[in-house]
Amino acid sequence: EVQLVESGGGLVQPGGSLRLSCAASGFTFSSYWMHWVRQAPGKGLVWVSRINSDGSSTSYADSVKGRFTISRDNAKNTLYLQMNSLRAEDTAVYYCASFSGWYAAYWGQGTLVTVSS
């Protein structure tokens, strides 16, 4: 059974940092592109970032470019999102998702990040 389990969310002050993790199991993690998607409270889904299967290529939404860094450790079957210079508008549930082709086949349960003083 495919499982994606996010962790690392919490309350952080504006300007602070957090690192999210997404532990994968039940599939060959190293073969799949992975994405982060976020959802602000009561709002819709927004794409954040993606990384290819070996970690050599990444992309970011303009809203997080220069502040967030996506990475992966295929030996540990884990995806990461390093978030720096956090702003109130980054408050959201962050989901990791595994891609098969051009769609998100599986999603984690999400981890809540709250940026507030």
Add this chain to the structure above:
Amino acid sequence: QSALTQPASVSGSPGQSITISCTGTSSDVGGYNYVSWYQQHPGKAPKLMIYDVSNRPSGVSNRFSGSKSGNTASLTISGLQAEDEADYYCSSYTSSSTSYWVFGGGTKLTVL
């Protein structure tokens, strides 16, 4: 403002059919057959319902179907059931320089 445009809400009675539209541009929906649809119940993670415009993953009811014409994709749910009440999001790959994957704003489906 979302990159793809969906109606905020749709409704239907049990047994009826409804269609949710998703309008983009030639840089996303119209340019590629990479439209997917996701169902999200309150407090839950999204679930893939349709991929590559019209394909259903294993385990998804054949009451769900997808199509595309020009820059507009559509999700049709036939034989509405109470459990179909949820938010539905379309998404697409985009060749835009400012993004990579875009979503619609979501449509709240109410089963009357």
